[in-house]
């Protein structure tokens with residue numbers, strides 16, 4: 001694969017990006033969560049291009065992005081009322097909804113399953129591309145398989161330069177971690193991937209219990225143990241362990257608090273994010289990208305609190321440090 005990857009910006013390059021999509025190419029575009037690698041969900045060539053660019057196994061299904069709640073019926077059937085309650089409450093926004101698929105939705109998008117995951121992203125760029133290309137856009141995160149997710153156009157190029165037709169530079173993704181995925185086809189709505197919208201918020205909207213798949217032993221296709229990993233090895237330590245160990249010159253640290261570190265600390269090597277989960281999320285992948293560029297011997301991650309607002313972050317951290 002040796003493509004010239006164009007860097008585009010909207011609105012001036014919308015037609016160029018839409019033409020690439022219509023030809024079956026894939027284009028990386030910002031969503032509010034992370035950059036997505038978009039391709040026409042109805043075009044087998046586009047789907048093949050997405051899997052090839054990411055070197056992603058075809059057993060890992062893709063989310064279809066739409067820009068209108070009324071388009072749910074184009075992709076899904078037997079739609080429960082709860083899907084509309086959630087879409088009305090959170091779309092456009094970082095919630096993806098799993099439903100039974102329409103028969104014509106390609107099995108290469110859904111990894112051969114009878115279900116499809118739909119999402120209406122809260123991103124002007126992404127919505128503009130959906131509308132201009134007149135297509136539902138399948139879009140995984142725009143990174144090589146298992147590598148750190150991208151929250152800037154530069155992150156996309158680190159991983160996919162020469163492998164995709166274009167990236168639309170829309171600045172920093174505002175949320176910073178991937179959408180929550182909820183399965184509403186089950187008797188009890190079940191969160192398949194924790195994300196910015198947690199179980200308490202979803203259960204308040206639906207006025208009923210919402211569960212986490214991870215607590216029920218339900219396996220989710222594509223939720224590999226190792227994911228979001230930089231090239232530098234990452235280790236999880238408690239605040240106390242970090243304070244006892246200290247930080248050597250060639251070691252990096254991502255913290256949420258301000259651990260007391262002795263000796264001279266190279267400021268570049270210690271990134272203190274935030275003790276507020278949504279601020280931490282926004283900077284998390286960028287911090288991994290930044291430290292990975294420094295070619296350190298390892299990166300330490302300070303373990304974060306275990307309260308509900310941290311569930312999605314702890315899920316990502318668990319995969320970053322998984323061996």
Ligand code: TXA
Nearest residue numbers: 033035036061062115116117140141178179221222223
């Ligand atoms: O925030 C996001 O959701 C981002 C942006 C680009 O929209 N997208 C994203 O896509 O995170 P990706 O491909 O990195 O993760 C999609 C995951 C799959 O790995 C799988 O776990 C789940 O969504 N998924 C998709 N379709 C599914 C299906 N039919 N059944 C079960 N899980 C599905």
Ligand code: MG
Nearest residue numbers: 140141142149
């Ligand atoms: Mg991903």
